[in-house]
Amino acid sequence: MKRKTIDIITLGCSKNLVDSEQLMRQLKGSGFDVTHDSETPKGDIAVINTCGFIGDAKEESINMILEFAQAKEQGSLKKLFVMGCLSERYLKELATEIPQVDKFYGKFNWKELLHDLGKAYHEEYNIERTLTTPKHYAYLKISEGCDRKCSYCAIPIITGRHISLPIEKILEEVRFLISQGVKEFQIIAQELTYYGVDLYKKQMIAELIERIADEPGVEWIRLHYAYPAHFPTDLLRVMRERSNVCKYLDIALQHISDNMLTQMNRHVTKEETYHLIEQFRKEVPGIHLRTTLMVGHPGESDEDFEELKEFVRLARFDRMGAFAYSEEEGTYSAENYEDSIPYEVKQARLDELMNIQQGISSELSALKIGQKMKVIIDRIEGDYYIGRSEFDSPEVDPEVLIKCSEGILSTGKFYEVQIVDSDDFDLYAKIL
Structure with missing residues (x-):
């Protein structure tokens, strides 16, 4: 054996x-x-x-x-x-x-x-997989590679140019996964918003998501790893109109100061970034934004970092991660900049940024007390059923905890709940 x-x-x-x-x-x-x-x-x-x-x-x-x-x-x-x-x-x-x-x-x-x-x-x-996730959700990869040339990033060196999978092949995989019991799809790519440019000569992410949303059995679609420059705003219409497209967007913004955005080769400005966030929230009321930020990139001054902190306070992201710059050989940064910011300074900036976000997350969670939500149950842990709302991606986001004494719930099923309490990140709910 x-x-x-x-x-x-x-x-x-x-x-x-x-x-x-x-x-x-x-x-x-x-x-x-x-x-x-x-x-x-x-x-x-x-x-x-x-x-x-x-x-x-x-x-x-x-x-x-x-x-x-x-x-x-x-x-x-x-x-x-x-x-x-x-x-x-x-x-x-x-x-x-x-x-x-x-x-x-x-x-x-x-x-x-x-x-x-x-x-x-x-x-x-060729379209089949042995799922390692709970059987009710799966990750759906729609492309490989990345044509962006961000200064710090080794992904294009590793994965090569962006290659989109054909829409029909993706839909075939979706249908197979539905047949296996999958209800929730996490759409992933190195760069989601570039989807289709190589195959169809234009950004096709909005049409792809509409086509997936039309498949019977697709209950939730969640979008990961968007890029801010040339964002395909038609995607916001799809998110607003389709009830099974979660009001959730994972978009890595990395920084806000124009100095750093230029040095990072991000092809977007501070003003454009603020405008984009405003547009997201105006066109998709209730949208939850997840972002990733970087501290300690070569050239980041105290003033740049202060701008970044102010950005986090003003933008009030629902979900935020951050990491310290790590020099990667072969990247533009490694070959053109000196990694001169000491590790201790990078770590202190990272801690400070995440402390600000922790306070914001706590406040935003508390505002949900009393709200009614649809949640899916992932598992049982101790005395609680662990669920997620449409605003929570598996493994990286907060969860919704429901006491087992509330009744017998089934993993992979949806329930209506009311939020009764919160902590810095997670929510506590009762079944309605």
Whole structure:
């Protein structure tokens, strides 16, 4: 049994997770048993799907490879394979440094792994995946790569040019996922708003989302990783008109000072950013905005950081993450700027920014007390059912907690609730 079991370990983002799920379906179709992110690996073979985005992620990936390499040396593992973004970027170096790995693959040639295991790629499963998420939601990847050239970002180096999947192929996958019980779709891409430019010679994200929304069985659609420059405003109409398109947008803004936006090669200004946020909230009343900001990029002055803090206070994002600049070799920043801001300063700025946001999040959560919401139940934890509203994406956003004593609820089902309490992030509710 052990010889027919393969352990898949996925690191990094949800786009990597989709790749792992596709590989798992192929392996199962070839007769293997497959585990995912198992705390105690069970097989003779392990596949690590790595992340290579920033320093911390690269370190996590390397540590995971070394841990499994040690298991192989000790005899508890026969074969070790590595794929994903880290090995796409550093394939030759890794093969030299960690010879215990039987073979490194990049991000896009994982089909070769099947051949190396003596199996063929099953074309009939090309849209199928073995879901690692709860069966009621799935991530839906609509493109690969990115044509943006942000100064700090290694993603275009790793993934290459933007390549959109055809609309019909995406819809085929949606229908398959619905047949598996999926009701909620997290739409993901390196850059969502560029969708279609390569295939259809224009931005097609609004039409794609309309087409997905028309599929029977699609209850919620949530949009991730938009870009502010040349934002396709027709998408706001779709969000406003379609009840199954969540009033939620994940748009990474990174900074607000014109000085930093220029140095970051963001192709947007402070004035345009404020106008865009205003437009979002005017055209889609009740929209919840998630953003990501960066501190410590080369050239960020105290004045730039003060502007950023003021931006967070004024914009009052519903969801916000932030990270400190990490120099990535091969990027514009690494080759043209000096990483001169000390780590301690970056960390202090990061802490200060997140403290401001924590207060805002707490205030915004408290304003929801008394409101009625539709939530989907993800799981049970201790004395609570854990659910989410349309404004909450899995794993990154707040959750809605309902006491188990409220009654018997079913995972993957929707319920009407009333919010009765809140803390800094999560909400507490009762069933109506």
